[in-house]
Each structure stands twice: as C-alpha cells, then as structure tokens.
Amino acid sequence: MLAENLKSRYRHIEVFALVIWFTFQCSTYGLITYDDLVDNDLNNHQTGEGSSRFPLLMPQVSPNMPELYLCTPVKVDYTTNYYIVGYAPNATMNTAHHMLVYGCGEPGSAKPVWNCGEMSKKYSTDSASPCGVHSHSQILYAWARDAPKLDLPDGVGFKVGRDTPIKYIVLQVHYAHIDKFKDGSTDDSGVFIDYTLRPLNKLAGVLLLGTAGVIPPNSLEHMETACEISENKTIHPFAYRTHTHSLGKVVSGYRVRSDDHGIHQWTLLGKRDPLTPQMFYPIENSDPIMTGDYLAARCTMLSHRNRVTQIGATNEDEMCNFYLMYYVENDEPLNMKYCFSQGPPNYYWGNPDVGLHNIPNIEASTL
DSSP states (O other): OHHHHHHHHHTTSOSTTEEOOOOOOEETTEEOOHHHHOOOOGGGGEEETTEEEEEEEOOSBOOOSTTEEEEEEEEEOTTSEEEEEEEEEEOOTTTOSEEEEEEESSBSOSSSSEEOOTTOSSOOTTBOOSBOTTSOEEEEEEEETTOOOEEOOTTEEEEEETTSSOOEEEEEEEEOOOGGGTTSOOBOOEEEEEEESSOOSEEEEEEEEEEOOEEOTTEEEEEEEEEEOOSSOOBEEEEEEEEOOTTEEEEEEEEEEEOTTSOEEEEEEEEEOTTSOOOOEEOSOOOOBOTTOEEEEEEEEEEOOSSOEEBOSSTTSBOOEEEEEEEEESSOOOSOOEEEEOOTTTOOTTSTTTOOOSOOTTGGGOO
16 A cells, blocks of 8 residues: 555656655665655756756665675666666775676566675575566676766767667676665765756767686786677777776776788777776777677786685685677667686687687786
8 A cells, every 4th residue: 555655646747757666664774664765856967958867876875794786676667668878886996896787678686676686606595686587687887996977979879778678777886895774874875867858879888807816826817808799790998897896907808800911900999907097988989880890898806815716706706807888870789798718717819719819918917
C-alpha cells in the first residue's frame, strides 16, 4: 500500500523518466526511504536549453566493511529514448575509491542497494553483479581520483531507453575505507547525469580494455590486451581514461593497422600516469577506427612487494584498464563492449598466437 501511494503521488513528475523501481525496505547498509533516494523534481536540475539533470546517487548508505562495492539502480522509461550528454561527479576520493555507471538490461539484484563486488575473492550470498548475469551490460561512465565533470562533444550522446538494450542504469561505488562511517555517517556519492530528449545521430559508446593475470614480487610487468574490430562499423574516438591501483606507472592505448606492406602501424590513442586524476582525457589521435583495425592497451606495473599481486577488487590487488570513449554516426555503437586478455604470464602482445608485430615497447611504457 505504501509503495502504491508513493507511486501515485509522484506519477505526475517527469524524472528523466527514470523511475525508481525498488521496494521500500531497511537495508543492511542503512534505512532507505523514498525521500532519501532522489529529488524527483527536474525543475530543480535544469542544465541549459533542451537538457536536464538527473541525480544518480547512493541513497544515504553507511558502508560497514572496507573494500565494499555497493550498487543502486534506476529504471529507464522504456517508452522514450534519452541521450546522455554529460556526467558531473558528486564524490571525493576521500570517500569513494572509484565509481562506475553501467547500462543494464536488468539489474543484478532486486534490492535497492546490494553488494556488487563481483571481482571480490570473498563472495557472500547477498552479493551480485551490477547487471543481471544474462542481461545486457556495458559501462557508460567511470570516475576516480577527483576527476572533474565530463561533457560529451556537441551532438554526441549515449542513447538509453526505448530503442536500446539499456533499460536500467546502475551506479557502482567502491568504498575502500570506512573510517568516516564508524560514527553512523551516511553517503550520497554518485553522478549527476545530464541528458536531452532531442534525438542525436552521433551515438556514444565505451570499449573497456583490460587484463587478468598476476604481477610477480619485486618486478616490472607489462599487462597487455588487444582485440580486432570485426564489426562493419566506423568508430570515432574522442576520449580515453586509464585505471590501475597503486602499482601502475604508465597505461597506454593504441590503434594498430596494417600498412600496404603488411607492417603494423601503432597510432597512440592515449597514455597517462594512472595515479593522476582518472578522468576522461581528449584522445591523442581522433582518426576513425575501422573494421580490421586492432585496439591494444598496456599497463606497465612496478612492484616492490615481496609477494605476488593479482588482479582483483581491493587496494591490495591490481587492475589494468584502458577505457576508450567513441561515437558512431548514423549507426549503433559496437556490440563489443569489453576486450580482456588472460594477462601475464600467459598473454603478451609479442606472443606468436597474438599476431602483433612492430610493437613500440619503449614508447608504450614511458611518458
């Protein structure tokens, strides 16, 4: 009855036509009420002519364990197309280690907030992935280390809703430390999403390149991945983002194309020290990427630890990620959303079965 009354009360309000779908209950992360979840009056969130802003925020959670990943969803109105044109983070690195925004066919849980540390070694019965196991899943945005607002280029947007497989948007926040919550404090970290209803013909996508693997003790290691663009599409890269934990020194991404003599030419897309603000930076080379090209990424890791470091979710683990943000014109984004390899010691660019050559080894690992 309570849910029905609240639904009736707020039916007249346009909410990015993103309707809060979850039930009202007490969570293990804090008492959640409808008013805690979101301010639904879009008149308070205008960003300019033809655009509005939606607050996708954690509903005043109180994390109760370190290295916790929490997710919260909103449901997209399936009768309308929406075009996301910007992201304004509402977080600091003192609270949130990093945040991801997923576009999902279904959420990973029916709860309003759930443990979504799907990469964690310690799985619990109340944990689930951000998106449903068998549903569509793609990354729409990523943030860490006090990165600033991201505005997409004019005329470019992420399409969600009616004519897309994205029916839910899920916010994931990684809380590495919880000292500030021991007194009962709560958190509303998240992202303000800028969107428009005006149809756009340049549709954005994100391709995440990453690796599994291990880093030996006291070693310099290259974690590498590469994938061929096999779909008949032309993509226009415009931004990139790097992400590692504390061992990352350089993360680089390339377009690899064979010249007329069959020699691989490596064109730099982006290269950063991953311990600088982990925002999306303008691409180094915006030439189109076409069918038959390869996308390749390397994370150069330096470990002074006396133990093996594995890929994983905590600060004691590592990650190797290169995000490529792009758009397609009068077409749909790539079906391929992820490009992952086994990583070291099993996968390297130079392996005979990988098929890459003319590798820029020095350039890829130096700034």
